[in-house]
Structure formats: structure tokens, C-alpha cells
Amino acid sequence: MASSHLRLLVLSCSLFFISLGSTEHNFVVVPTSSFASEPACSTVSHVTSEPRRASMPLVHRHGPCAPTGSYAVKPSLAERLRRDRARRNRIMSKVSGRMSTTLSDASVSIPTALGDAVGTLEYVVTLSIGTPAVEQTMLIDTGSDLSWIQCNPCSSSECYPQKDPLFDPSKSSTYNTISCDSDACKQLIGDHYGAGCTNGASDASLCQYGIKYGSGETTVGLYSTETLTLKQGVTVPDFSFGCGLHQHGEFDKFDGLLGLGGASESLVSQTSHTYGGAFSYCLPPGNGTSGFLTLGAPSNNTGFVFTPMHQFPGVSTFYMVTLTGISVGGKKLDIPPAVFSNGMIIDSGTIITGLPATAYSALRSEFRNAMSAYPLLPPTNNGLDTCYNFAGHSNVTVPKVSLTFNGGATIDLDVPSGVLIDDCLAFVGGNSDNTIGIIGNVNQRTFEVLYDTGRGNVGFRSGAC
Incomplete structure (x- = not known):
């Protein structure tokens, strides 16, 4: 009988830690000291030596x-x-x-x-x-x-x-x-x-x-x-x-x-x-590190996930992709697919990602729930409405935010550099759902973002710089 209770206790503990590990996998503990600006350049070369690039x-x-x-x-x-x-x-x-x-x-x-x-x-x-x-x-x-x-x-x-x-x-x-x-x-x-x-x-x-x-x-x-x-x-x-x-x-x-x-x-x-x-x-995770710009596609696609690229009719400048879903802390948000039907421009020059109203509302709500341990600051006039006071915390637990694109390509944004900007959620919402979104450069940090117009797709490779 004792051994049966012991086996039951071990099994219960194992299930507990499996569950805990799964939860922790969708959150990242970040030292608040890493939010400070870099005092010096710590550049490391990520430039490729491929001869055809x-x-x-x-x-x-x-x-x-x-x-x-x-x-x-x-x-x-x-x-x-x-x-x-x-x-x-x-x-x-x-x-x-x-x-x-x-x-x-x-x-x-x-x-x-x-x-x-x-x-x-x-x-x-x-x-x-x-x-x-x-x-x-x-x-x-x-x-x-x-x-x-x-x-x-x-x-x-x-x-x-x-x-x-x-x-x-x-x-x-x-x-x-x-x-x-x-x-x-x-x-x-x-x-x-x-x-x-x-x-x-x-x-x-x-x-x-x-x-x-x-x-x-x-x-x-x-x-x-x-x-x-x-x-x-x-x-x-x-x-x-x-x-x-x-x-x-x-x-x-x-x-x-x-x-x-x-x-x-x-x-x-x-x-x-x-x-x-x-x-x-x-784009590097912070101002004190370097990234790269490369012409030409890599010789192999190892590490990349791809989604189809398209352009807005009559405007050849912009590169567009279709977002199909967002997850926060491993939880997929309940956003109707039609909300993303107008597409998203992926842009190196825009800082903050702009989402259709319904998508942003769902993201903000779930992100706030996941960050409820930290004081939420009052909205300011800078357009960001989910900002936190991390004073007194040596570490902050931040949920992963994942974007899923047409074709199933899913990327986990870098935490914290790809999710937070100056302790604020790096997203804003549009006035309606009838709008084109823009994926800003904060969300793109640490990814090699490959624009391949010849093959008609956009690729993402995590941890590239």
C-alpha cells in the first residue's frame, strides 16, 4: 500500500512539473537590468560569407x-x-x-x-x-x-x-x-x-x-x-x-x-x-549590437519558415503578407480570420506594429492578463496604452507573443526586444478592422527577414543576430 501511495505521489509530482514546464516554455524571465540602454558597442559580426550574396x-x-x-x-x-x-x-x-x-x-x-x-x-x-x-x-x-x-x-x-x-x-x-x-x-x-x-x-x-x-x-x-x-x-x-x-x-x-x-x-x-x-x-535586439543587410537569397533554407508575399494593387513599393493568428503565452487568441483579410505590410521603417482593431483588442486583453503581477500605467498621449511600472522588480516574467502567417509559418517574437519598447507593448490598434496592418521593426528584431521577390515569399529565421 505504501509503495502504491509513493508511486501515486511521484506520478502526481511528475505531471505537475510537466505542466509547469509547459507553462514556463511560453513565458520568459527577463532581468530588468537588460532594459537599460547599452553603455558600449558589443558588436559581433553576423555577416554571411556566401559568395553569391x-x-x-x-x-x-x-x-x-x-x-x-x-x-x-x-x-x-x-x-x-x-x-x-x-x-x-x-x-x-x-x-x-x-x-x-x-x-x-x-x-x-x-x-x-x-x-x-x-x-x-x-x-x-x-x-x-x-x-x-x-x-x-x-x-x-x-x-x-x-x-x-x-x-x-x-x-x-x-x-x-x-x-x-x-x-x-x-x-x-x-x-x-x-x-x-x-x-x-x-x-x-x-x-x-x-x-x-x-x-x-x-x-x-x-x-x-x-x-x-x-x-x-x-x-x-x-x-x-x-x-x-x-x-x-x-x-x-x-x-x-x-x-x-x-x-x-x-x-x-x-x-x-x-x-x-x-x-x-x-x-x-x-x-x-x-x-x-x-x-x-x-535588426539587432538592442542599440549596442549589430545586425546585417544582405543581397541575394541563402543557398539553403535551413532555419527559415516562409509565407507567401503579395503586393497591394497599383503600389509596387510595399511587401505584404497575410497574418492568420496571434498567440500570447501559448494561448491562441480568438480572432476571426476575416479580421486579417486586408493583409499586413512588413516594413523596416515603421517602429510599432499596427493591427486591426479587433485583433489588437484581443492581444491587449490577453497580454494584460498575463502581466497582471505588474502595475499598469495610465494611458499616455504617445499612442501606447499597455505600459508597466517595473520598479522594485529585479526580474520580469513576460509572455511569448507568436505570429502565425498564411501557410502556417509561425514565429515567436524575441523577448523582450521584440515585444516591449520602453516597458510598453509594441503594438497599437487601428480604428476599425477594415484596414491594412503594418508589422513594425520592433517585432522583427533578431530575425533574418528574407524578402524573396523571385520566389514570391517572405522568410523568417530566428536568432540570426
Whole structure:
């Protein structure tokens, strides 16, 4: 009898620990000390050495790993989120067709329907342009197509202070302007990046580009070609880009922008004959570490999960996926599939993920339940309504948040970097369910996110940086 009771006790304890282990598997204990900003750069190279891919380091523009050159002080969370809302609103305007006509600036017409918010862009890569090659630090953006840098001649009243010396086209043997009657200029105009032609003394007028971003910045200059050096020994000849001569707005010391969108002007499209229209990046978990940007698909898909990619009709810039479910702490949320039917744009430049109203309500409710041990702060005007006071806690237990996509691909967001931002849940809700969502860069941290336009899918590989 005693041995029977003992066996029953052991079995009960075993079941208890199995249950406890299953529960703990869906939660992560995080030291609150890890929420503090990194005091120094602890970069480790994650750049691939695959010969058919071109890979380069990627870092946060306001972190200690940023290239030496004294970037401006990191904006407050409230300011970053204000700019983020401007970007989301502009993206929604572009996909819904609510676009203005033109704005007169620097004596040219600039389409106001283009560009998002430069101020939200947080990750930079260092490339080189020209012959001899001149180093430039550029923001990356999957929500933009046309790449541009500032060029001489450009006075202090027309250009903003930047990290590196201005690129001087007159000192490069491979620089060329693009004429206004060329097919390339006609394509630029057709994609709404054109800004008319120069009226110089020469017989051939030159093609001008112009972009007005969602938060008010404008960049105008000559549409040109040049040799772009991705890394030592890897170049893109005759790369089409904007040579900026008139910049206005709150730009922040970076040297230019690298467009990774889906339209013909982007780096991805211009190198599709070499890299198959594929690229990937890994955004690091914190500002004190590095990630990477890579052109080309990996030689094998080990570690990736894939979901079909599609584009919004008439807007080739954005990459879209279909979300089918969300889980919190291992519990799948009761969200009708129709809520996600409009799709989700996956974007490197948006910070906070925006969900349809019903989906966000379910996520917020379950996340708050799972975090009920910690004081919930009152809502603020920064748009985030699920923020916590972790004072007095040396550790915090955070539930895993999982996203499931069309085709069954499921990813567990990194905890805490992919779930929390400044102790707040890194999601917001839309005003209705009849909206397109946006997967922001916080949720993407530590994943290699592979955009493979040739195969028509998006892949995710966890723990890549």
C-alpha cells in the first residue's frame, strides 16, 4: 500500500512539473537590468560569407555601434512615436489612393504622395559611391524605392549637416547625369519620383527627382548614375540614384537613404539580374549590437519558415503578407480570420506594429492578463496604452507573443526586444478592422527577414543576430 501511495505521489509530482514546464516554455524571465540602454558597442559580426550574396553590417543610427560622427541625440519615445504615426498615416494614404497632387518647392513640382517619414528610420549601413569610392552612411528603408545622397555643390542653407563629407560628382570618373528625354527619366516620372527637368544652358536638359516625406522633409536634385560599392570587391555599376542638391526639413546627419522597396528604382530591382530580387536583414535586439543587410537569397533554407508575399494593387513599393493568428503565452487568441483579410505590410521603417482593431483588442486583453503581477500605467498621449511600472522588480516574467502567417509559418517574437519598447507593448490598434496592418521593426528584431521577390515569399529565421 505504501509503495502504491509513493508511486501515486511521484506520478502526481511528475505531471505537475510537466505542466509547469509547459507553462514556463511560453513565458520568459527577463532581468530588468537588460532594459537599460547599452553603455558600449558589443558588436559581433553576423555577416554571411556566401559568395553569391553581398552582406554588410547594419547598426542602429543612435546606438554606440553607429559609425563615428556624432549622430544627434536620440529623440524621446514620444517624438519617435509621433513620427511613427506620421509614417503609418502616409503609408495608409498611399495604399488607399488618397494622394495629393504636387507641392511647389525649390522651383520644381514635388509629388506629395511619395515618401514616408525619414525621422522614423533607425538603421544604417555604410556603403561607398563613385570612383574613387567615397564612404557614405545611409538609412535603409523597405518603404522607399529611390536611393539618394547629398552632393556638391550644396550650400549649408540647402543641405543639412551629415556624418561624412558631401559626395562630389566632379571628382568621380564614373558619375553620369540622366537626360530628361531618356527612358529612365520617363520611368521615374511614371513612378511619381520625377520633379521636372533642368533649364540649364546646355542643349540637353537633365532629369530631376523630388521626394516629399510624410513628416514634411523634401529632397530634390539630379537623377544620376554611379558605381555603388556594397563591400570590398562587390560593385553595382551604373546604379541609378538621386544626387541631392536641395534638402529641407528635420534631417539628422545621415548621408542619404537606401531604397529597398519593390519599384524599379530600388536597389533590389536594379540588382535583380545578379541577386534574383532577394534581400534580407537582421535588426539587432538592442542599440549596442549589430545586425546585417544582405543581397541575394541563402543557398539553403535551413532555419527559415516562409509565407507567401503579395503586393497591394497599383503600389509596387510595399511587401505584404497575410497574418492568420496571434498567440500570447501559448494561448491562441480568438480572432476571426476575416479580421486579417486586408493583409499586413512588413516594413523596416515603421517602429510599432499596427493591427486591426479587433485583433489588437484581443492581444491587449490577453497580454494584460498575463502581466497582471505588474502595475499598469495610465494611458499616455504617445499612442501606447499597455505600459508597466517595473520598479522594485529585479526580474520580469513576460509572455511569448507568436505570429502565425498564411501557410502556417509561425514565429515567436524575441523577448523582450521584440515585444516591449520602453516597458510598453509594441503594438497599437487601428480604428476599425477594415484596414491594412503594418508589422513594425520592433517585432522583427533578431530575425533574418528574407524578402524573396523571385520566389514570391517572405522568410523568417530566428536568432540570426
